[in-house]
Structures are given as structure tokens and as C-alpha cells.
Amino acid sequence: MSHYTLDAKRLMCPMPVIRTQDKVAELQVGDTLEVTCTDPGAMNDIPAWCRINGHEVVSSSEEKGEVIITVKVGEA
Amino acid sequence: MVSTQRKAVALISGGLDSLLAAKAMMEQGVHVEGINFYTGFCVEGHTHAIRKKDKAKPKRNNALWVAEQLGIKLHIVDIIEEYKDVVINPSHGYGQHMNPCLDCKGFMVKKAHEWIEANGFDFIVTGEVIGQRPMSQRKDTMPVIARESGAGDLLVRPLCAQHLPATLPEQQGWIDREQMFDFSGRTRKPQMALAEKYGFEEYAQPAGGCCFLTDEKYSKKISDLWESRGVRDYELDDIMLLKVGRHIRPKKHFKVIIGREEGENNFLSGYRKMFTSLKTTSHAGPLALLDCVNGEASDEDIELAAQIVARYSQGRTADKVEVEVTNKQGVSRLIEVTPISPSQLDESWHV
Numbered sequence: 549m550s551h552y553t554l555d556a557k558r559l560m561c562p563m564p565v566i567r568t569q570d571k572v573a574e575l576q577v578g579d580t581l582e583v584t585c586t587d588p589g590a591m592n593d594i595p596a597w598c599r600i601n602g603h604e605v606v607s608s609s610e611e612k613g614e615v616i617i618t619v620k621v622g623e624a
Numbered sequence: 625m626v627s628t629q630r631k632a633v634a635l636i637s638g639g640l641d642s643l644l645a646a647k648a649m650m651e652q653g654v655h656v657e658g659i660n661f662y663t664g665f666c667v668e669g670h671t672h673a674i675r676k677k678d679k680a681k682p683k684r685n686n687a688l689w690v691a692e693q694l695g696i697k698l699h700i701v702d703i704i705e706e707y708k709d710v711v712i713n714p715s716h717g718y719g720q721h722m723n724p725c726l727d728c729k730g731f732m733v734k735k736a737h738e739w740i741e742a743n744g745f746d747f748i749v750t751g752e753v754i755g756q757r758p759m760s761q762r763k764d765t766m767p768v769i770a771r772e773s774g775a776g777d778l779l780v781r782p783l784c785a786q787h788l789p790a791t792l793p794e795q796q797g798w799i800d801r802e803q804m805f806d807f808s809g810r811t812r813k814p815q816m817a818l819a820e821k822y823g824f825e826e827y828a829q830p831a832g833g834c835c836f837l838t839d840e841k842y843s844k845k846i847s848d849l850w851e852s853r854g855v856r857d858y859e860l861d862d863i864m865l866l867k868v869g870r871h872i873r874p875k876k877h878f879k880v881i882i883g884r885e886e887g888e889n890n891f892l893s894g895y896r897k898m899f900t901s902l903k904t905t906s907h908a909g910p911l912a913l914l915d916c917v918n919g920e921a922s923d924e925d926i927e928l929a930a931q932i933v934a935r936y937s938q939g940r941t942a943d944k945v946e947v948e949v950t951n952k953q954g955v956s957r958l959i960e961v962t963p964i965s966p967s968q969l970d971e972s973w974h975v
Contacts, residue, residue: 558894560674560864562662562685566702586894589685596688601697624697 549578557614561589565597568619572603575621580606585615594619630798631655632780633740634749635732636698637834638686640827641751641783644818646694648782649749652799656749658698659739660687661732663707664863665836674868674891686828693824703735704860711837712856716759716768721843723835725759726768733773740778747778747793754784755809763787783807783815836867845871848975852876852917861898865913868892871975872932878916879975880929882936897952900926902933905958906946909937927961934963 554571556564564585571581583594588610594617595605602622609616634646636658646656691698710731714724729752736748752761752769760769766788770779777792785794785804794801807814819827836842845866850856852873865881868888873879880902883889889911893901899913900921912933914921921929926949934945940963950956 562660562666562687562700563702565685565688566662566700569700593685593688596684596692597698597700600688600691600695 549576549580552579552581554581554583556583556585556587556590558586560587561593564590565593568594569597569601572619572621572624577621577623579621580618581621582616582618585617586613588615590615590617598622629653629655630747630793631657631745632747632749632793633657633659633699633736633743633745634696635736635751636660636687636690637751638690638828639751639834640812640815640819640824641753641756643690643694643751643824643827644815644822645749645751645782646690646696647822647824648804648818649780649799650694650696652803654799656694656696657745658687658691658694658696659736660698660700661703661707661735662700663728663835664704664860665711667834667836674887686834689828699739701735701739703731707731708858711858719759719838721838721840722846723759723837723843725757725838726765728835729760730769730772733769733775733779737773737775737778746798747780747791748775749780749782751783752781753807753809753815754781754787780804836863842866845975848873848879852879861895865892865895865915869912870936872969872973873975874928874932874970874973875925877918878914878921878925878929880912880914880932882912882933883910896950897954900952901950902926902930903948903950904934904937904939904945905948906944907934907937907939907942909933909939909945912936927959928964930959930961931964932969934961935966935969937963939963 554567556567564587568583598605598619602624604620604622605617606620607618632649632654634656636642650656688698710724710727714727716726719725754763770776780791780793782804784807786806793799868891870882870884871879883892892911892913895913899915902912914929930947939945944960945963946958946960948956948958
């Protein structure tokens with residue numbers, strides 16, 4: 549199981565979700581992906597995308613205009 | 625005999641019709657997944673995310689929200705690059721503004737058709753209703769979409785299926801025509817009744833669609849962009865910036881984009897490495913970008929831009945306003961200008 553990062557800063561909804569979706573498609577079950585965004589909408593959209601596609605949000609935080617969400621890849 | 629569960633992909637916009645169309649197929653035992661296309665022109669969360677006054681509004685993506693209500697997967701596809709040809713060269717022309725609705729629908733169904741072939745799905749579902757939209761949802765244009773997309777009789781429109789010829793999934797008995805609907809026209813009452821029957825209490829109701837290209841002011845800004853550049857083309861940053869700020873073009877070769885509030889100023893500040901930017905320092909005021917066709921703006925252009933920016937600052941009636949001008953490399957200098965008078969700020973400059 550590996551850990552990856554994704555820079556989705558300056559991208560507006562729904563591009564952070566699309567980038568997350570496309571990166572997760574390359575990863576293995578159990579891998580984690582840390583996504584950094586500046587669009588506050590990502591705080592709703594990425595967890596929603598995870599819920600409907602069978603992935604898990606293991607942590608999320610919002611500080612100084614940056615949203616950081618860590619996704620654990622599930623059995624999609 | 626073991627029956628195979630058929631699989632369909634539903635085009636999910638985030639609105640009510642596609643929600644109901646997908647649900648109608650699920651009710652018939654079809655495995656449904658959603659597909660949503662991002663063109664760059666979608667009226668979605670980003671517009672709320674930019675403007676500070678909209679901070680209280682829920683910043684949800686309606687397509688994701690609809691998929692969650694349905695309990696289906698959603699595949700969001702970035703079609704920004706390919707979509708340019710639809711906007712720039714629509715074979716069926718534009719609607720009332722810059723909206724190429726017929727070509728757009730055909731393109732999206734074509735992409736969905738490619739997707740079902742690549743992913744082993746059986747057919748495509750849309751929430752189209754005959755007579756609902758003046759361009760793409762008419763009795764004579766709906767067959768055009770099926771034909772030109774290549775989807776043919778694999779395209780099912782459950783909400784108005786009873787008005788249309790039987791599709792392959794109906795002929796094969798995968799779905800029952802009698803359990804689909806005969807909606808038509810612009811009334812929303814049948815959809816609202818069906819939503820109630822299915823137990824959907826909340827749903828998005830975008831007025832006039834969910835696309836900036838149907839917006840008159842936005843369409844004018846695109847036309848202005850193409851005219852000033854002498855070429856019909858755009859990048860994602862161009863079309864994002866058209867959604868933000870006041871656009872004032874005092875000369876054919878440059879325009880000034882002025883933030884209207886704090887959220888827009890913050891958004892525009894993300895572009896300071898791509899444009900010369902201006903900000904009043906002696907008085908509170910907006911951030912502005914100078915978009916010049918020829919790359920670098922002349923000192924004369926910068927002075928005029930600064931006078932305009934000063935007009936939109938707290939120093940609008942002052943004799944002199946100090947403006948910080950920062951080039952793309954981040955090098956700043958201060959200039960002093962007299963705010964342009966309302967009579968000099970020609971109405972035709974407002975894009």
C-alpha cells in the first residue's frame with residue numbers, strides 16, 4: 549500500500565473531483581491519496597464522490613484557504 | 625433461464641429530468657451508472673465558490689448529489705478540449721445566444737456511446753422531454769441526436785419514450801415501454817408528480833439550464849473575446865475569467881477585468897502571473913487584470929487602465945489616486961492617476 553499526493557490547487561469545481569477520480573483509477577485498493585485544493589467546494593464534492601464510488605475519506609482539514617483531503621482507495 | 629441484468633449509463637446533469645429518467649430505469653431492474661460531462665461552461669459550484677456573497681450557499685456539485693440520491697456511481701468526464709469544436713463550429717448553429725444545444729447534446733450522447741462500448745454497457749439513458757427545449761428537445765431534432773451521435777436505437781428517453789419509436793432495449797424486452805412515460809412540452813408538473821411518487825423531496829431547478837452559453841451577457845463576452853483576438857478560440861482560463869468581474873474594453877487590443885467583491889478579487893489574484901495587475905494603494909479598491917491581445921501593454925494603455933480601476937475604488941471622486949501596477953514577473957511600480965470621469969467611461973466599453 550502506497551501513499552500519493554495530488555495538487556489540485558486553483559482548480560475549480562468539478563476539476564478537483566475529476567483529477568481525484570482519474571488518479572484513483574491508477575491506484576491499488578488500500579493506497580491513499582492526499583489531495584490539496586483551494587476550491588472550498590472540494591470539501592463537499594470529494595467526500596460525496598468517495599461515498600458513491602466506494603472509497604473512504606480518512607482525513608480532511610481546511611486551513612489558510614487550502615483544503616486537504618486524504619482518500620483511501622476502496623474496492624470500486 | 626437465468627436473466628442477465630442489463631446495464632445502462634445515464635447522462636446526469638444534476639437537474640430533475642435526468643434524475644427521474646435514471647430512476648425510471650432502476651425501477652425496471654436495470655443496473656444504472658451515471659455519466660456527467662464537464663465542458664468548462666457548466667454553471668456549478670465554482671461560481672458559488674468564487675463570490676464571497678455566495679459563501680453561505682451549499683457548494684455541492686448537483687450531479688454528484690443526484691448520483692448519491694439514486695445510490696449509483698457517477699463518472700465525471702473532462703471534455704473541455706474536445707468541446708471547443710462544438711462551441712466554435714456547431715454544424716447546427718447556435719440557439720438564442722452562443723448555445724450550440726443540438727450539437728452539444730449530440731456530442732455528449734456520442735461520448736456516452738463510446739463509453740458504453742468501452743465499458744460493456746447495453747444502452748444510454750437521457751432525461752430529454754419532447755418539446756421541452758426549443759433547439760435540442762423537439763420532435764424533429766431528437767432523432768438527429770440519436771443518428772448523429774451514433775447511438776441510434778440504443779438511446780432511451782424514458783420520460784417521453786411513449787411518443788418516440790421503440791428503441792432496441794424495448795424491442796428486446798430489456799425494458800417495458802408501458803412503464804415509461806409520455807411527457808411533453810415545457811410544463812414541469814408531470815416531473816414534479818413523478819418526483820413525489822419516487823420520494824424525491826429536494827432537487828435542483830436551474831432556470832434556463834445549467835450552461836453559461838445560454839446566458840446573454842456571457843455570450844457577449846465570448847463574442848468580444850473572439851473579435852478582439854481576431855480568432856475564434858479559447859483556453860479554459862479565458863472562459864473561467866469571463867465568469868468573473870466587470871469587463872471593460874476601452875481599446876480593441878485590451879480590456880480590464882475588475883473584481884466586484886472580495887471573493888472575485890481573490891480569484892483574480894490567482895492570475896497575477898499571467899496578466900499585468902492593478903490595485904489602488906491610496907484608497908481601498910478592487911484588484912484588476914489587464915488583458916492585452918499583444919502581450920505587453922504600453923504605458924499609455926496602463927495609465928488608461930489605472931484611471932478606470934481608480935474609478936471603481938473608494939477614491940473615485942479624488943483628484944489623484946495611487947495605483948500599484950505589477951507585471952507578470954511580479955515587478956511592481958506605483959503610478960498616480962486621476963480617476964476617469966463617468967462621461968469619459970464610454971458605455972460601449974462595458975462588455
